[in-house]
Amino acid sequence: MPPPKLVTAIRTYEELDGAQGREVFFRPQRYRAQDVLPLRAFVRLRVDLAIHECAVHDVSQNGVAFEWPQAVPLEAGRNVERLEVCFDDHVAYHGDARVGSVRGQEGAPIAGVSFTGPLLDIDVVLHLRDIKAWQGRDGLGLTLSRKAWAVEGHEKFKMLVSELALYLQDSELQLGELEKSLAWHVVQGESQSAAREALLDRLRSEFVIDVVRYSDAINAALEGVPPAHVKNLREYTRRLLHDFIMQAPWMQRAYFKPFGYPGDYEVMRFIYERDFEGATLFGKAVGYAFLQTKAALAVKFRKDLIKRELRARLEAHRGIERPLRILSVASGPAQELYELLRELPGEVPPLEIMLFDQDKGALSYAYRRLKPMVEERFKGDVQILYLHDSIKRLLRDSDLFSGFGHFDAIYSCGLFDYLQTTTAVVLARNLYARLAPGGTLSVGNMAPENPSRWFMEHHLDWVLIHRTRAQLTEIGRRGAPDSHLRIIEEESGVNPFIVMTRQ
Ligand SMILES: C[S@@+](CC[C@H](N)C(=O)[O-])C[C@H]1O[C@@H](n2cnc3c(N)ncnc32)[C@H](O)[C@@H]1O
Numbered sequence: 001m002p003p004p005k006l007v008t009a010i011r012t013y014e015e016l017d018g019a020q021g022r023e024v025f026f027r028p029q030r031y032r033a034q035d036v037l038p039l040r041a042f043v044r045l046r047v048d049l050a051i052h053e054c055a056v057h058d059v060s061q062n063g064v065a066f067e068w069p070q071a072v073p074l075e076a077g078r079n080v081e082r083l084e085v086c087f088d089d090h091v092a093y094h095g096d097a098r099v100g101s102v103r104g105q106e107g108a109p110i111a112g113v114s115f116t117g118p119l120l121d122i123d124v125v126l127h128l129r130d131i132k133a134w135q136g137r138d139g140l141g142l143t144l145s146r147k148a149w150a151v152e153g154h155e156k157f158k159m160l161v162s163e164l165a166l167y168l169q170d171s172e173l174q175l176g177e178l179e180k181s182l183a184w185h186v187v188q189g190e191s192q193s194a195a196r197e198a199l200l201d202r203l204r205s206e207f208v209i210d211v212v213r214y215s216d217a218i219n220a221a222l223e224g225v226p227p228a229h230v231k232n233l234r235e236y237t238r239r240l241l242h243d244f245i246m247q248a249p250w251m252q253r254a255y256f257k258p259f260g261y262p263g264d265y266e267v268m269r270f271i272y273e274r275d276f277e278g279a280t281l282f283g284k285a286v287g288y289a290f291l292q293t294k295a296a297l298a299v300k301f302r303k304d305l306i307k308r309e310l311r312a313r314l315e316a317h318r319g320i321e322r323p324l325r326i327l328s329v330a331s332g333p334a335q336e337l338y339e340l341l342r343e344l345p346g347e348v349p350p351l352e353i354m355l356f357d358q359d360k361g362a363l364s365y366a367y368r369r370l371k372p373m374v375e376e377r378f379k380g381d382v383q384i385l386y387l388h389d390s391i392k393r394l395l396r397d398s399d400l401f402s403g404f405g406h407f408d409a410i411y412s413c414g415l416f417d418y419l420q421t422t423t424a425v426v427l428a429r430n431l432y433a434r435l436a437p438g439g440t441l442s443v444g445n446m447a448p449e450n451p452s453r454w455f456m457e458h459h460l461d462w463v464l465i466h467r468t469r470a471q472l473t474e475i476g477r478r479g480a481p482d483s484h485l486r487i488i489e490e491e492s493g494v495n496p497f498i499v500m501t502r503q
Contacts, residue, residue: 028061031122036087036129044084047072057110059085061119063100064093068111076102080113085120090128093120149239151232157221158236164214165240171207172244172282179281187281200276203285204292211289219454234458245459248287249277254460262462263414265333265362271299272335294492295452301490302413302444305497307336309442309488313409314340314349323350323383325407329391329431330415331355334366341373341382351382354404358390391415391427398430406436413444413495417464421475428479428500435502441480442488442497445472450494472498 018024033041033056041056043066052072057065064085068074078099085093095117103110140146179187186195218237225233246252250270254262270277275291278284290296310326317324328334334355357363363386374382385404394400410431416424424443432441448466456462467475469487476485476498483500490496 028122030058030060031125032058036125038132039087039090039125039129041085041087042066044086045069045072045080046082056085059120059122059125061122063097063112063114064120065101065110065112067108068102070108074099074102074109074111076100079116083113087125087128088132090125092122092125093117147235149232149235151229151236154221154225154229154233157218157225157233160214160218160221161237161240164211164218165244167210167214168241168244168286171285175207175282175285176280182281187284200288203288207285208289208292211286212292215290215293215455216451219451222454237454237458242459244286245290245455247278247280247283248290249279249283250274250287251290251455251460254456254462257461259359259361262418262460263332264359265365268299268332268335268414269365271296272303272333290452290455293452293455294494295446295450295456298446298450298490298492298495299414301492302495302497303336303339305488305490306411306413306442307340309411309440310336310340310409314344314351317349317408320349323352324409325352325354325405325436327354327356327401327404327407327410327431327434329356329410329412329427331357331366332359332362332414334370338366338369338373341370341378348378348381351378352385353382354385354387354407356387356389356391358388360388363388394430395423395426398433400430401434404434406439407434408436408439409442410435410439411442411444411497413497416443416445416475417466419465421471424475425478428475432480432483432500432502435500437502439502441483441500441502443472443475443500444495444497447494447496469496472496476500 019026036059041059043054043056043064045052045054047069052069054066054069057067059065076099080097080099083093083095083097084091093115095115097113097115097117099111100114101112103112135141138148140148144150182195182199185191186193186199189196222230222233246255250267253264253270254267257264270287271291276284276288278287313326314324326337328337331337337353337355355363355366367384367386370384374384389400412431416427419427428441428443435441445467446464448468450464450466453464453466456464473485473487476483480500480502483502486499486501488497488499
């Protein structure tokens with residue numbers, strides 16, 4: 001049921017209308033039985049010693065039309081004594097009446113009678129109807145148990161969410177005051193400064209610690225909650241925390257998904273490089289704090305891990321004439337490659353890199369940053385190919401990459417967490433087939449102990465398929481049965497990689 005309109009459109013006196021045509025001659029309005037629902041409208045008719053309850057057809061202040069009992073004789077002009085017009089248990093009219101008209105309606109005759117006693121107070125009937133029909137803007141009335149957030153138990157979760165809401169409410173006020181007392185550039189300016197560092201230090205040692213502690217504890221309190229209750233608890237936390245969380249631009253983007261999928265390259269950029277963004281100091285602080293929870297840290301650490309692995313390969317490749325060949329699958333902003341190339345001193349062995357992503361915007365962003373750097377520092381030594389395609393095609397066509405030869409390192413972060421296991425295995429198989437001897441395929445996946453799960457799922461609608469190390473290893477075993485398998489870890493410990501090495 002759509003929520004009732006709460007606001008009436010207001011017009012000036014000059015805009016107000018009366019009726020049109022013959023309607024200008026006022027007659028008491030007739031209401032059909034369905035106009036007064038959920039009230040049950042009926043006429044109680046006493047004939048001899050019998051009492052008949054008859055369905056109302058329509059009713060007005062001065063008369064009622066109703067289904068006349070077939071067993072009782074009916075003719076126009078007949079007087080009816082002690083007739084009652086009832087709406088549920090409210091008797092709106094009690095008195096005599098006279099039959100003015102008789103018409104047939106699907107078998108039962110309809111008698112139109114005029115009241116000869118006092119008029120029926122139709123306003124009272126309409127008030128009764130409005131009160132009984134009212135369900136409020138959520139359509140759920142006032143019954144607690146019908147509220148979307150209401151569920152028995154789970155006190156720890158509710159206590160933590162409520163406390164965090166109070167804490168964020170206080171912090172919004174306090175940080176709002178602090179922001180007003182500071183120079184604009186300290187909070188909003190692009191450049192770093194001692195004052196900005198001091199501000200971040202203050203946030204890190206107080207606000208961030210508490211938000212992360214609450215976030216982890218709320219996640220832990222969700223453990224073992226029956227699936228049937230999760231929806232209600234999600235409503236609970238949404239009601240209390242969502243407006244605070246949405247003040248952080250990275251979380252707002254993760255939630256709204258303007259590109260139609262979660263974790264686009266703009267969200268990744270917030271995580272990698274733009275961690276203190278927001279319209280207010282409070283919005284910045286909230287975003288910054290949630291970026292210190294484990295899943296966000298894991299994204300940064302896994303990028304560093306891949307960077308280290310690539311760097312080691314690169315160093316080991318020095319002196320070899322043929323190029324080292326690297327493929328990043330679902331490359332996004334290619335932050336690890338950007339940083340790796342930026343940090344490389346002078347000379348590099350020949351390098352061929354392929355970036356593969358379904359998002360043209362992500363490729364374009366990577367191109368914008370990598371091309372000038374390669375042109376300036378590694379011209380002729382580093383080649384980068386940008387492939388705008390989907391793994392959907394790679395799953396159907398295992399030869400998609402065959403024209404591009406074999407690779408020494410293939411890796412994928414932030415992709416397999418969205419793939420069903422059978423898809424993950426086929427993709428691993430098709431990628432593994434593109435490895436040169438000694439080459440490695442590294443596939444990352446968030447692990448079930450990810451403590452950022454509650455806010456990702458409850459507030460950002462960002463649902464991952466978490467996998468244990470055993471499940472990740474199983475994908476490697478099925479996708480690359482003849483490979484050497486090992487698990488490697490980034491520092492947060494919640495985003496392991498399975499590395500499949502071609503013997
Ligand atoms: C969470 S981001 C990870 C990006 C990058 N690997 C990183 O860790 O920074 C996921 C990326 O997967 C890409 N992606 C999602 N589905 C894809 C598909 N079917 N084929 C190719 N790329 C895909 C998205 O465009 C996005 O850039």
